[in-house]
Each structure stands twice: as structure tokens, then as C-alpha cells.
Amino acid sequence: MAILEHAYYGSFGYQVTNFFAPSSRFGTPEDLKKLIDTAHENGIIVLLDLVHSHASKNVEDGLNMFDGSDYCYFHEGPKGVHSLWDSRLFNYGHWEVLRFLLSNLRWWMDEFMFDGFRFDGVTSMLYKHHGIGFGFSGDYHEYFGESVDEEAVVYLMLANAMLHEVYPLVITIAEDVSGIPALCRPVEEGGLGFDYRMAMAVPDKWIQLLKENKDEDWNMGNIVHTLTNRRYKEKTVCYCESHDQALVGDKTLAFWLMDKEMYTNMSKFCKRSLIIDRGIALHKMIRFLTYTLAGEAYLNFIGNEWGHPEWLDFPRVGNNESFHYARRQWNLLFDNCLLYQYLNNFDIAMHHLEVNHPWLLSPQAYVSLAHEDDKVIVFERAQLVFIFNFHPYKSFENYRIGLEYSGTYKVIFTSDDEAFYGFTRIDKEYLYSTVQIGLHGRLYSFQVFKACM
Known part of the structure; x- marks a missing residue:
């Protein structure tokens, strides 16, 4: 994540200024190649978080007004600006935009040997309203009406068709909240060609429950519906939390469950606490239920596997450009006096169990x-x-x-x-x-x- 060059660190890499450069703040291109090679040597697949849904508005170091106009790579006027992200929107109907974006995919694959991509902001690409202020009910008129950006749909079909033809083992994942049909069916079937979609409603559901309901009031049927509500024969990546839940202004799952005692009673030498016991038990059950019921792939994120206690934040004006929360506290995991190790033990055991009994490859439960x-x-x-x-x-x-x-x-x-x-x-x-x-x-x-x- 946050690999494509971006000038503003606080954007988490989503305001891209140079699509053909790995971010210099992390090292050299050779360092990135070494990282990927080392991962491959250890049997680890590496996917790039790719932002082809929009671009930074920066003029001096970005594509905006590249030739002096506002329509070289983007839509002209208000149509070319994302009102919430304050960024430029590509015109996927332009031949040169297609050449630029498709060659960008080839460049990351050929030059750095990535194994695939997680396409960011696919919902924004698919619809002319970009999903802003629009609640998807699942009715088919929402997916096949005039609100659909057909040029963006064609680009995504082209991208997936090209990638899967040239790189047979490539993996593509779509970040989409709309549930558009055939997103993860092959292009030759009339689909958009992705291999997986992100189950974005699942982490939202867990955070909603922790915010709004006592666990004794949780509705089992509603939980099951959320975890199983996915398109038939379209693979899903399920997860419990991500940066959308753990950024400043919100809390990690572990913090929602145990924040009252997380700074005082997470030691093995403390007397057992009902809050900590309950929090650890629910953290394990939330992850295991999601893993086994909600998809065909499972995602951990930024310390979720061992119950990271605090939120994420990035240097910005609102926090006086502080780096204090721009980190994960991995030292907590490796302190044998603390309870985080038990949550990590559980995560390791879950994965070993799936290897021996591969439910992710099995039909829906x-x-x-x-x-x-x-x-x-x-x-x-x-x-x-x-x-x-x-x-x-x-x-x-x-x-x-x-x-x-x-x-x-x-x-x-x-x-x-x-x-x-x-x-x-x-x-x-x-x-x-x-x-x-x-x-x-x-x-x-x-x-x-x-x-x-």
C-alpha cells in the first residue's frame, strides 16, 4: 500500500503524483525489487495497491494540467474533479488515457515483478455519481442504468483481459461497495474480469455492532446475513477491520473491546479481568467467524491479527504534523509478559487449520x-x-x-x-x-x- 509516488504523506498514498515511480520516502526502486524478490523466495505473493480511480490535483509534480489544459488526461471542468477526494478524475474514453493506464499495469508487472493488483476506488470508477451520497440497495437498475460509467467499465475489462492474457497467474482484486453483478466473472462471460472483490460491508458491520450494541444484543441472523451476502460464484476477500475502521476518529476492534483496561490489564501477571477475558474471546470469535464464513480469501490488516491497541493517524494539520500514531507497535507482540501473543497464537493456528482443511477453496457454507x-x-x-x-x-x-x-x-x-x-x-x-x-x-x-x- 502507498507505493505509487505521492507528495502528501497524510493521503496514505491515495493522491498519486507519479504513476511510474515507487515512493522515494521508502527507498530506491532497487530496494523495492529486493523486497519483492525476498518475498518470492519465501513463497509470499505480493500485490500492489493500485490507484487508477483518480489522481492528485498537484500541477507542479502531477498529471494535472500536464499540457496546460485541464482535460489532457482528465474530464474537463467539474466532471473531472472528485468533490470528496479533491482529486482529478480520468477520462477513460480517451485513447491516450487507456494507453497510459494499461502501460502502467505492464510496467509494474514487468519491472518489479508484482503478482497482481488491488484496484482502489472501483466504485468511484463504475458510476458517474462515484457513489457519493448514493446507497446501493442491490436493485439491478442501479448497475445497468444511465448512472454507470461505461467508459470506465470498458477500461476495467480491458485491464483485466490484458493482465490475465499476458500474465496467466496474475491476481486482481476490486475495492467495490456497490455489489455490481459479474465484477468477478471472466471478461469472455461479459464480466469485468476481477478475481476477487473486497467484502467491505463485513468490517463495517463489526465496527457498527461494537459502537452501537452490547454484545448480548447482537442479532445472530443479521451477522450471518452480512457475512454470507455475496454474489454466487464471485470470490470475496473477507476481513474484520482495515484503515477505514482503525484510522483516527475510530478505534481498532481490540480497542473497542478492551480500551477501558488495555493500558493497565494486558499483563500476564495481572489478575484476570472480565473486560479483558471478554475482549480477547470476542476478538478471536469475530476473526474466526469472518474467516470461515465470509469469503474465499482472508485479509489481516496492520496488527489486527494480534489485537493492536491503538488507531492510526498520519501527520496532518489537525494533529500538528505528528508522527506519534503513524506506526504499529510490534514490540507489544514480542513482549512475553503481555497477552497480545495469545491473540497472535490464535491467528497462526487459524491459518494452519485452513491449510489442513481448506474451506476457502470450498463452496459457501x-x-x-x-x-x-x-x-x-x-x-x-x-x-x-x-x-x-x-x-x-x-x-x-x-x-x-x-x-x-x-x-x-x-x-x-x-x-x-x-x-x-x-x-x-x-x-x-x-x-x-x-x-x-x-x-x-x-x-x-x-x-x-x-x-x-
């Missing part, structure tokens, strides 16, 4: 239960049964759940493990045998003697 009074969610995916108990104080014995496949089951993963700062109350050795009693629309069922606590 079948949710058999979202019980509002019990606060229990049950679903099946990748031949596993997932049980989440969000009730603030109840555990359940002899809790019967339905499932599709008969056989013998055992617990292979629980958030209550001591390694994850749990209480080790779940018996991982007990074998659960199904009976031919259908329940919740499934053919079989068994009783869970102790559901997840």
Missing part, C-alpha cells in the same frame, strides 16, 4: 442455525462443523445440532485453548457420533455436551 436467544451460530463448510456461542454468560450442555453427513466427530480447534488465553473447558478427546434424527434442515444430528464457551 451451509448455515443450519442462527439462534437469537441462545446466541449460537452453526454451519458446515469443507466437511467441518463450526459452532459459535456468542452468549455473554451461558454455556450449553447436551446441545443438539443438525448436520448433513453421518459419522464420528471430534473437536480439532477451540478458542478456549490455554494457548489462546482460554480456560481449557472443551474436551478435545471426546468422540461425537451422529444419530439419524434430522434437525435444522439437515439429515443427521448429534449432541454437543459442551458447546464453545
Whole structure:
């Protein structure tokens, strides 16, 4: 992120001044190549956060008024200005703009060997209103009416067709909040050709719940709907929080859950606290439920995996150009006296579990239960049964759940493990045998003697 050259650090890289230069504030182009080569040597795929949706208004060091006019690369007049971002909007109907942007894609792939792109601001590109003041209901007239910018749609189709033809292993991800159909279907099918879309409603939902509701009032059906509301056979990147949630003015998930005691009771040597116990438990459950139910790829962001305590901020006039919050406190993770390590242990274990039972490659889960009074969610995916108990104080014995496949089951993963700062109350050795009693629309069922606590 923030790789393309930008003059204003506080823009987080989204006010690009030079599309063909890696930002000099991070080092030389050779340093970036070395970083990517090292990642590849370790089996890590590297994607570039790409801003082709708009450009900086800067005249001296940007494309704006490149030839003395305001329409060389951009739309003329007010149409060429994004009113919220205060930036210039490309005219995708101009042949030279297409040449410029497509060659930009080739340059980053050929010169730096990136593995693909996350296209920023796709919603702004797709619609003439740029999504400003517009709430998408999902009605098809919103996606195929006069508000759609057909020239931008054609550019995105061209970009994806070119990338996937020239670089067969390329990965492209769209940041889109509108839910436009066929965004992630191949161009030859009439789609826009992306491989994944970002599940942007998911982190918004978690932050909304933490802001507006006590966890005992959370609606299980609403959570399940948000996590499963995605286009059929269009792959989704799911995540719990990003810079949209963790920037100044908001809080990280961990901070929303535990800010009352995060500066005082995160030591292993403190007496156990209900706030910290509850916060750590919910942080684990939020991440695991999102990971297993909400998509075909999973994203961690800026310390989310170990519960970073504080927000992000960038030097700007409003904070007297301070760098104080322009960092992640990785030292907290590596302090063995603090509890952050347990959240990170849980993250590592989640990924190992997915490697052994690849649910991300499996069809969307079948949710058999979202019980509002019990606060229990049950679903099946990748031949596993997932049980989440969000009730603030109840555990359940002899809790019967339905499932599709008969056989013998055992617990292979629980958030209550001591390694994850749990209480080790779940018996991982007990074998659960199904009976031919259908329940919740499934053919079989068994009783869970102790559901997840």
C-alpha cells in the first residue's frame, strides 16, 4: 500500500503524483525489487495497491494540467474533479488515457515483478455519481442504468483481459461497495474480469455492532446475513477491520473491546479481568467467524491479527504534523509478559487449520442455525462443523445440532485453548457420533455436551 509516488504523506498514498515511480520516502526502486524478490523466495505473493480511480490535483509534480489544459488526461471542468477526494478524475474514453493506464499495469508487472493488483476506488470508477451520497440497495437498475460509467467499465475489462492474457497467474482484486453483478466473472462471460472483490460491508458491520450494541444484543441472523451476502460464484476477500475502521476518529476492534483496561490489564501477571477475558474471546470469535464464513480469501490488516491497541493517524494539520500514531507497535507482540501473543497464537493456528482443511477453496457454507436467544451460530463448510456461542454468560450442555453427513466427530480447534488465553473447558478427546434424527434442515444430528464457551 502507498507505493505509487505521492507528495502528501497524510493521503496514505491515495493522491498519486507519479504513476511510474515507487515512493522515494521508502527507498530506491532497487530496494523495492529486493523486497519483492525476498518475498518470492519465501513463497509470499505480493500485490500492489493500485490507484487508477483518480489522481492528485498537484500541477507542479502531477498529471494535472500536464499540457496546460485541464482535460489532457482528465474530464474537463467539474466532471473531472472528485468533490470528496479533491482529486482529478480520468477520462477513460480517451485513447491516450487507456494507453497510459494499461502501460502502467505492464510496467509494474514487468519491472518489479508484482503478482497482481488491488484496484482502489472501483466504485468511484463504475458510476458517474462515484457513489457519493448514493446507497446501493442491490436493485439491478442501479448497475445497468444511465448512472454507470461505461467508459470506465470498458477500461476495467480491458485491464483485466490484458493482465490475465499476458500474465496467466496474475491476481486482481476490486475495492467495490456497490455489489455490481459479474465484477468477478471472466471478461469472455461479459464480466469485468476481477478475481476477487473486497467484502467491505463485513468490517463495517463489526465496527457498527461494537459502537452501537452490547454484545448480548447482537442479532445472530443479521451477522450471518452480512457475512454470507455475496454474489454466487464471485470470490470475496473477507476481513474484520482495515484503515477505514482503525484510522483516527475510530478505534481498532481490540480497542473497542478492551480500551477501558488495555493500558493497565494486558499483563500476564495481572489478575484476570472480565473486560479483558471478554475482549480477547470476542476478538478471536469475530476473526474466526469472518474467516470461515465470509469469503474465499482472508485479509489481516496492520496488527489486527494480534489485537493492536491503538488507531492510526498520519501527520496532518489537525494533529500538528505528528508522527506519534503513524506506526504499529510490534514490540507489544514480542513482549512475553503481555497477552497480545495469545491473540497472535490464535491467528497462526487459524491459518494452519485452513491449510489442513481448506474451506476457502470450498463452496459457501451451509448455515443450519442462527439462534437469537441462545446466541449460537452453526454451519458446515469443507466437511467441518463450526459452532459459535456468542452468549455473554451461558454455556450449553447436551446441545443438539443438525448436520448433513453421518459419522464420528471430534473437536480439532477451540478458542478456549490455554494457548489462546482460554480456560481449557472443551474436551478435545471426546468422540461425537451422529444419530439419524434430522434437525435444522439437515439429515443427521448429534449432541454437543459442551458447546464453545
